[in-house]
Every structure is written in structure tokens, then in C-alpha cells.
Amino acid sequence: MRLKTKLLVLLSSTAAFIVLAFGGIIYTRLRHERLTLVQESISQQARDFGFSLKSFFTEVEGNVSALADNELVRSRDDSRFTSFLHADEDGFEYNYTEQERKIIQIFNTHRLTHRYVNSVYMGRESGAFVRSHPRERPTRYDPRERPWYILAKATPGEVMKTDAYPSLTTRDVNIGVVKALVDESGTVFGVVGIDVTLVNLTDYMHSFKIRPAGTVFLVDQNGVVLASQAHGLQGKKIEQYSPALASVLRRRDAGVASLNIRGQKTLLFCQSVTEQDWRLSVLVPVADIERQIRGPILWTVLSLSAGLVLLSILTLSGLHLFVIHPLKRLTRETDAIGRTADLDRRVEIRSRDEIGDLADSFNEMVGTLRQSKTLLQESEQRYRHLFERNPAPMLIYERESLQILAMNEAFLRHYGYAEREALFLHLPDLFPEAERDQIVALVPRLSGYADVGEWHHRRKDGALITVVASSHDIPYQGRMARIAVITDITERKQAEDALRVSEQKFMKAFHATPDAIVISRVSDGVLLDVNEVFLRYTGHTREGVRQRSAVDLGLWANAGDRERYISAVRAEGRVRDMEAAFVTTSGTVLDGLVSGEGIEVDGEACLLTIIRDITERKRIEAELERHRLHLEELVASRTAELAAAKERAESADRVKSAFLATMSHELRTPLNSIIGFTGLLLQGLAGPLNAEQSKQLHMVKDSGRHLLALINDVLDISKIEAGQIEVASAPFDLPESIHKVVRTVTPLADRKGLQLIVRIAPEVSRVTSDRRRVEQILLNLLSNAIKFTEQGHVTLTVETLPDAVRIAVADTGIGIKAEDLDKLFEPFRQLDTGLTRQHEGTGLGLTICKRLIERLGGEVHVESEWGKGSTFRFTLPIHPERGP
Numbered sequence: 082m083r084l085k086t087k088l089l090v091l092l093s094s095t096a097a098f099i100v101l102a103f104g105g106i107i108y109t110r111l112r113h114e115r116l117t118l119v120q121e122s123i124s125q126q127a128r129d130f131g132f133s134l135k136s137f138f139t140e141v142e143g144n145v146s147a148l149a150d151n152e153l154v155r156s157r158d159d160s161r162f163t164s165f166l167h168a169d170e171d172g173f174e175y176n177y178t179e180q181e182r183k184i185i186q187i188f189n190t191h192r193l194t195h196r197y198v199n200s201v202y203m204g205r206e207s208g209a210f211v212r213s214h215p216r217e218r219p220t221r222y223d224p225r226e227r228p229w230y231i232l233a234k235a236t237p238g239e240v241m242k243t244d245a246y247p248s249l250t251t252r253d254v255n256i257g258v259v260k261a262l263v264d265e266s267g268t269v270f271g272v273v274g275i276d277v278t279l280v281n282l283t284d285y286m287h288s289f290k291i292r293p294a295g296t297v298f299l300v301d302q303n304g305v306v307l308a309s310q311a312h313g314l315q316g317k318k319i320e321q322y323s324p325a326l327a328s329v330l331r332r333r334d335a336g337v338a339s340l341n342i343r344g345q346k347t348l349l350f351c352q353s354v355t356e357q358d359w360r361l362s363v364l365v366p367v368a369d370i371e372r373q374i375r376g377p378i379l380w381t382v383l384s385l386s387a388g389l390v391l392l393s394i395l396t397l398s399g400l401h402l403f404v405i406h407p408l409k410r411l412t413r414e415t416d417a418i419g420r421t422a423d424l425d426r427r428v429e430i431r432s433r434d435e436i437g438d439l440a441d442s443f444n445e446m447v448g449t450l451r452q453s454k455t456l457l458q459e460s461e462q463r464y465r466h467l468f469e470r471n472p473a474p475m476l477i478y479e480r481e482s483l484q485i486l487a488m489n490e491a492f493l494r495h496y497g498y499a500e501r502e503a504l505f506l507h508l509p510d511l512f513p514e515a516e517r518d519q520i521v522a523l524v525p526r527l528s529g530y531a532d533v534g535e536w537h538h539r540r541k542d543g544a545l546i547t548v549v550a551s552s553h554d555i556p557y558q559g560r561m562a563r564i565a566v567i568t569d570i571t572e573r574k575q576a577e578d579a580l581r582v583s584e585q586k587f588m589k590a591f592h593a594t595p596d597a598i599v600i601s602r603v604s605d606g607v608l609l610d611v612n613e614v615f616l617r618y619t620g621h622t623r624e625g626v627r628q629r630s631a632v633d634l635g636l637w638a639n640a641g642d643r644e645r646y647i648s649a650v651r652a653e654g655r656v657r658d659m660e661a662a663f664v665t666t667s668g669t670v671l672d673g674l675v676s677g678e679g680i681e682v683d684g685e686a687c688l689l690t691i692i693r694d695i696t697e698r699k700r701i702e703a704e705l706e707r708h709r710l711h712l713e714e715l716v717a718s719r720t721a722e723l724a725a726a727k728e729r730a731e732s733a734d735r736v737k738s739a740f741l742a743t744m745s746h747e748l749r750t751p752l753n754s755i756i757g758f759t760g761l762l763l764q765g766l767a768g769p770l771n772a773e774q775s776k777q778l779h780m781v782k783d784s785g786r787h788l789l790a791l792i793n794d795v796l797d798i799s800k801i802e803a804g805q806i807e808v809a810s811a812p813f814d815l816p817e818s819i820h821k822v823v824r825t826v827t828p829l830a831d832r833k834g835l836q837l838i839v840r841i842a843p844e845v846s847r848v849t850s851d852r853r854r855v856e857q858i859l860l861n862l863l864s865n866a867i868k869f870t871e872q873g874h875v876t877l878t879v880e881t882l883p884d885a886v887r888i889a890v891a892d893t894g895i896g897i898k899a900e901d902l903d904k905l906f907e908p909f910r911q912l913d914t915g916l917t918r919q920h921e922g923t924g925l926g927l928t929i930c931k932r933l934i935e936r937l938g939g940e941v942h943v944e945s946e947w948g949k950g951s952t953f954r955f956t957l958p959i960h961p962e963r964g965p
Contacts, residue, residue, distance in 0.1 A: 870894035
């Protein structure tokens with residue numbers, strides 16, 4: 082491919098890449114900005130919408146509380162109120178008393194003056210049911226069995242909202258707002274409720290201004306459509322519109338998601354709008370967003386493409402004039418130099434740019450080649466001189482015929498030949514008869530540089546010398562040859578023979594030492610040599626231990642001793658005086674002191690082991706040990722007496738715990754009476770009280786409640802210790818229990834200005850355990866966290882494990898010192914950290930929590946840093962195994 086063509090391809094590819102990259106960046110930026118604008122618009126409208134809903138429900142809750150506080154509505158005489166418990170649709174007739182008519186008038190007046198109210202009603206524990214207007218069909222009806230009644234009764238003192246449900250008389254969706262009627266003793270005797278309609282939500286949602294246009298839904302926490310711009314969906318499950326949309330909404334996370342709804346790619350913008358976790362969702366077709374950004378992108382890409390085309394044309398013209406033409410001239414000159422080998426020729430290009438610099442560099446290169454040619458000739462003469470003057474014998478022989486072609490002066494002097502004699506020799510002539518065939522077979526296999534190894538050569542006078550040689554391929558006088566360098570190692574071999582004699586002397590000392598010595602191979606443990614003392618100690622024969630390891634011989638009495646010895650040698654390289662036991666061929670066990678060290682034998686890693694017999698010394702030590710037995714027997718007897726005393730003390734403690742556990746009724750009943758009658762006095766039922774009497778009675782009531790809480794803690798721990806605590810096991814909704822406990826402790830956190838954070842993983846649902854005990858544990862841990870936290874926040878986190886759930890309560894309070902953590906769960910203990918001076922309590926709360934968690938099959942752990950806060954974590958099995 083010509084240079085001009087390559088440049089054209091390069092420019093075209095670069096332009097295409099720039100257009101695509103720039104277009105992609107613009108597309109991504111515009112799309113992000115468009116999505117951000119849409120999301121910000123939806124978020125702002127969702128906040129306005131949520132504020133309106135919150136204000137609306139606040140007003141309704143206030144109305145319900147006002148109705149529940151009305152004296153007529155709270156009348157306890159409901160024996161003649163309307164009841165549908167045994168109503169017959171054919172023969173039923175309303176028979177209102179004067180009191181009931183007044184209540185109905187109050188209810189109906191509220192319904193008529195509030196256009197969002199569908200109905201106002203009241204249910205009683207007697208089964209009576211009073212409504213703002215007559216029922217359309219007087220069928221049998223028990224209000225006590227209705228969800229709204231059960232919800233309000235379960236949470237006395239609070240205004241509750243029911244889940245959304247379709248209206249029976251209209252195409253709208255209703256929500257019930259209810260509150261329990263509670264008497265002075267805290268007993269629920271009825272429930273007042275208002276059903277409100279959400280008919281105006283759809284009209285309000287039509288006012289949303291979204292660009293591009295989208296479909297708006299309001300969905301409650303159960304997936305029921307409360308309002309929608311899509312006709313016919315209000316009051317229905319969102320799955321009927323799109324299962325994919327329902328799946329995303331169940332994850333409870335706000336933001337943007339991509340969906341495929343009815344074959345159309347759609348973006349979902351989702352926002353929570355109320356504390357009931359209602360979700361405002363807007364569906365915008367992706368095609369509408371793409372259509373808004375397609376025009377700007379197309380215009381930008383076309384403008385950029387036109388500019389790049391013009392730039393390419395101008396660039397190619399300049400390249401042809403200033404680059405391609407001078408390069409053609411340079412190419413012609415280099416071809417001429419290559420054909421003629423004329424190194425005196427020069428390339429004449431006068432341009433003052435890189436091409437001119439290239440021509441100058443080429444001329445310099447040619448001059449350098451001319452100088453290199455001269456230097457090469459000089460180098461050849463110099464290396465010839467090095468070959469001839471090298472002190473080591475060197476020769477050159479032909480690969481095919483093995484004829485010696487050249488040799489240096491050191492070769493002639495060392496081997497005793499004259500040059501004319503050596504030129505008639507072949508390489509095998511230097512070897513003794515026994516090695517000639519081997520070298521003839523080896524030479525054809527040699528390639529490049531090769532270390533030929535150790536051989537014997539015969540000099541002219543017949544003397545044999547030991548040599549090592551290395552050789553390399555070289556071209557010589559037009560023939561393939563090898564140059565060999567020879568080193569005489571005859572003197573070194575003689576030194577090795579002397580060393581062998583020295584090793585023989587070592588072997589004599591090896592066998593003469595009074596200790597047993599073993600030399601074994603590290604790789605497989607095989608015994609290479611043993612001395613006579615080893616054979617005498619163990620009873621083995623030299624033939625019996627050959628090529629066998631200590632494991633094969635069963636030498637070690639204890640495998641653990643062998644592993645300890647090997648590990649120590651590997652870690653430190655040596656072992657000194659390690660005690661171990663060994664087995665002889667007769668079965669006798671010998672005690673020994675083992676020392677060992679790594680050595681090398683014939684280039685192989687080995688282990689030198691020395692064993693000293695200490696059997697007699699161990700026998701004497703055992704005799705001394707027997708004299709201490711009497712003293713140990715005396716200590717054992719005293720220990721048994723102390724154990725019996727400990728058992729008597731523990732038995733007494735269990736009797737105490739059992740006594741307290743059986744006294745729960747006798748202890749609680751008087752206190753409940755004191756608290757109850759004090760409340761009656763404070764209400765003025767026994768006559769008016771002055772300010773001081775009221776203050777003193779409030780102190781009596783508060784002290785009674787505090788004492789009752791303390792007694793409850795003591796009785797709980799006593800029942801646990803006495804084994805009388807009962808734990809039920811049944812499936813229940815864990816998130817619902819958590820929210821119930823959180824609602825209970827929220828006023829405590831609000832009074833201290835603390836933020837209460839709840840994080841429940843989406844997959845947390847039902848568990849099988851004792852719901853009351855779980856709520857007791859949660860209430861205790863959250864109350865403790867709030868009590869010991871003065872500023873910051875308390876966080877409750879719930880997540881799932883493979884077979885359990887893990888619940889963590891973290892605070893930013895005073896924390897716990899490291900030295901106090903091990904005393905944290907001890908009964909009747911409050912840590913000496915200033916807590917006892919600032920906070921009340923028995924010190925039993927955490928002990929009860931720990932015992933209950935363990936009784937439910939879980940575990941509890943605590944992490945804390947003094948001055949920074951604490952975290953309590955416990956686990957609960959999702960489906961625990963049933964115990965006895």
C-alpha cells in the first residue's frame with residue numbers, strides 16, 4: 082500500500098473515530114442532562130405532593146382525635162346502641178336512642194362538611210356499630226372482627242391509618258383513619274374511625290408538567306394504585322398494568338430504572354411521597370427522550386464531519402508537496418547505493434524539515450557504514466590475535482569431517498605438537514580409544530554454544546589428562562566449523578581424590594561415636610547410612626534399614642515427636658536436645674535426646690540426626706515423680722470439698738430464683754393496685770386535689786411504675802435462672818414488629834433530639850420465633866441506646882444471613898471501656914463509668930436480653946469504643962429447630 086493511500090486511510094479512520102467519539106460524548110451528556118431535568122422536576126412536584134398529602138392526613142388525624150375525645154362519643158352506656166350482630170336484612174329496623182341520634186348527628190355533620198370524608202363510624206366492644214348514615218344493606222356485621230377495629234385496638238392512644246381499599250359504592254379508593262377509645266384504666270372499649278376518599282388525587286396528578294410527557298401513578302406500600310393518569314387502574318394492583326414495574330417498586334428504592342413495558346423501552350422515575358411509603362412513579366418512553374436529543378446531535382455530527390473532510394483534503398495536499406515527493410527522491414538514492422555499494426554517494430535534499438534531517442541522517446549513516454567497514458577489518462585482525470594469544474588451549478575443527486583447521490599457541494604447547502603435525506589431526510585423535518565413538522556421536526548433535534562436559538585427552542607423549550570443553554559454531558574459510566576452548570582439570574580431580582580419602586576418615590569417626598547417628602535423605606526420608614551404635618540401640622541390621630525410612634521401620638514411638646522434629650529442622654535449620662521416644666525391634670521403648678542438622682551429601686539435601694540414650698535418666702526422674710503423688714492426692718481431696726461447697730451454693734441460688742419466679746403474682750398485684758388507685762385519685766374521682774397533693778401523688782405513681790419495672794426485670798431473670806421461662810414459637814412478620822417497637826421508643830428519642838434511623842433489608846420478612854420476646858429484646862436494646870446517648874443518632878439495622886437474620890443497634894453515646902466489656906452481661910451489674918450516677922436501672926436489662934436471645938437459638942455480640950458509641954448485634958434463626 083502506497084504512503085499516500087495509507088495517509089488517506091489513516092485520516093479517514095481518525096475522522097470517523099473523532100465523529101463517533103464526539104457524537105457519543107454529546108449523546109451521553111445530553112441524555113444525562115435531560116434525565117436530570119426530568120428527575121428534578123418530578124422530585125420537586127413529588128415533594129409538593131407529599132407535603133399536601135401530609136397536611137391532609139394531619140388534619141384528618143386531628144379530626145379523629147377530636148371525635149374520640151367528644152364526651153357523647155365516649156359515653157360508656159352503649160347497651161342500646163345499634164347492633165348488627167344478629168341483623169336480618171329482610172326484617173331489620175333502625176331504633177335509635179336519643180343519645181345515639183346525637184352521636185349520629187355529630188358524625189354526619191362532620192361527613193357533610195368535609196367533602197373528602199366518605200363515612201364516620203364507631204364500633205364498641207359490645208359489638209354495637211354507629212355510623213354517620215344508614216348502611217345500604219343491614220346485613221350481619223361485627224365491627225370487632227374488622228381490620229380497622231383490630232388495628233386501632235392493637236395500638237391504643239395512637240391514630241392509625243388502614244391500607245387503601247376500593248370503595249364499594251364508587252370507583253374511588255378509600256383509607257380508614259381510626260383511634261381506640263380508652264378508659265381511665267387503659268382498657269379499650271371502642272374505636273372511632275373516618276373513611277376518607279382519594280378521588281381528587283387523579284385530578285391533581287393531571288396538573289403535573291413533565292417534558293417529555295409521561296404516565297403518572299401513585300402506588301401504596303402494598304402495590305395498590307391509589308391514583309393514576311391511566312384510566313381504569315385506580316384501586317387495582319399495579320401488577321395488572323406491568324409485572325416488571327411492580328417488581329421494581331417492591332425494592333423500595335427511589336431513583337431511575339429502565340423497564341420494558343408492553344414491548345416499549347421505558348424509564349421509571351420513582352419517589353417516596355409520604356411516611357406510609359407511598360410511591361409516586363412516572364413512566365417516560367425512552368423514544369421520547371431520544372427524539373429530543375437526536376436533532377442537536379445530528380446537526381453537531383454533520384458540522385464536525387464537514388470540517389474534518391476539509392481538513393483531510395488540505396492535509397493530503399500538504400503531505401504530497403512536502404513529504405511524499407522528497408521521500409520518493411530519498412528512495413531512489415537509497416536503491417542506487419544498495420545496487421552499487423557506493424558508500425561515497427550522497428542524497429541531496431535541501432528542505433529544512435524532518436525529511437531534510439532524514440536525508441542528512443542517511444548521509445551520516447552511510448559515512449558511519451564506511452567507517453564500520455574499516456573497523457570490521459581491523460577487528461577481525463584483533464580477534465585473530467586474541468585467538469592466537471589466549472592462554473587456554475583453543476582449536477577450530479570442521480563439523481562434517483572433524484578435521485582440525487586451526488589451533489592457538491597454547492594448544493600446541495600444552496599438547497606437545499608442532500603446527501604442521503596438528504593440522505593433520507582429526508578431533509577423535511585427541512581422545513583415548515574408549516571415548517572416540519562417544520565424541521563422534523556427540524558432535525552432530527551440538528548446536529550453538531554447548532558445554533561439552535568432562536573428557537580425557539591424550540597428549541603427544543601419551544600422557545592422559547582430564548579436561549572440560551565448551552564449543553560454539555562459527556563459519557571458517559567458507560566451511561561450517563566449531564571453535565572449542567579446553568580447560569585442563571587434572572589437578573582438580575587429584576584434589577577431589579584427596580577429599581574422598583578425608584571422607585573415609587570421617588566415616589571412621591561416624592561409626593566410633595558413643596551416640597546413635599543417622600543420615601537420611603530429605604526428599605523421601607530414606608536412611609542413607611547409620612552407625613553401629615544405632616544398630617545396637619534399635620536391634621536392626623544394616624541390611625534391614627537399607628533403602629527404608631524411619632516411618633517404614635516404625636522407629637518413632639510417637640508420630641507427633643517426628644512431626645515436631647521435622648518442623649523444627651525446616652524452620653530453624655537445626656535441632657538441639659529434643660526429647661523423643663523410639664521403638665526397638667523387640668518392642669522396648671527407649672527415651673532419647675535428638676539433635677539434627679541439615680547437610681549436603683553428593684549434592685543432595687540430607688539430614689544428620691544424633692540420638693543419645695536417656696532411658697536410665699528418665700527412669701530416675703519417674704521415681705522422683707512418684708514421691709510427689711501423695712501431695713497431689715491431698716490437693717485433689719481439698720479440691721473435691723471445694724466443689725461440693727460450690728454445688729451447695731449454686732443449689733441455694735436456684736432455690737432463690739425459683740422462689741422469686743413463683744412470687745410474680747404476689748409482687749405485681751399490690752403494685753398494680755397502687756398505680757391504678759393513684760391514677761383514680763389524680764383524675765379527681767375521689768374528690769378535688771390541691772397542687773401539692775397532685776404533685777405528691779404523681780411522684781407515688783412514677784415511683785410505683787419504676788418499682789414495677791425493676792420487679793419485672795428481677796422476676797424475668799429469676800424465671801430464666803430457675804428454668805421456668807416459656808418461649809413460644811410461631812411465624813410472624815418481623816418488619817411489622819420492628820416498626821411497632823420503633824413507634825414506642827420514638828417519643829424517647831424525640832425528647833432528647835436524637836435521630837432514630839431504621840434500615841431493614843428488602844428480603845427480611847417472616848421468621849419463626851417468640852414475637853413477644855423478640856419485641857422485648859428490641860425494646861430493651863433501643864431504650865438502652867437512647868438512654869446512654871445525649872446527641873447524635875441511634876441506628877437499627879436488619880439484614881439476612883443464610884439461615885438467620887442479624888439485627889444491630891448502634892448509637893453515638895458514651896460507649897463502654899474495653900476492660901468492662903466482659904462484665905457487661907453479668908446480672909445486677911452497672912459499669913463503673915459514671916452510669917450509676919446519671920441513669921437508673923437494675924443492671925438486668927442486658928442480662929435478660931442475652932439469656933432470651935440464647936433461649937431463642939441466637940447469639941449476641943457487642944462492639945464499643947469509649948466516648949464514641951456502642952453496637953449490639955444479635956442473630957435469630959429464621960426457621961429454628963424445635964427443642965425439647
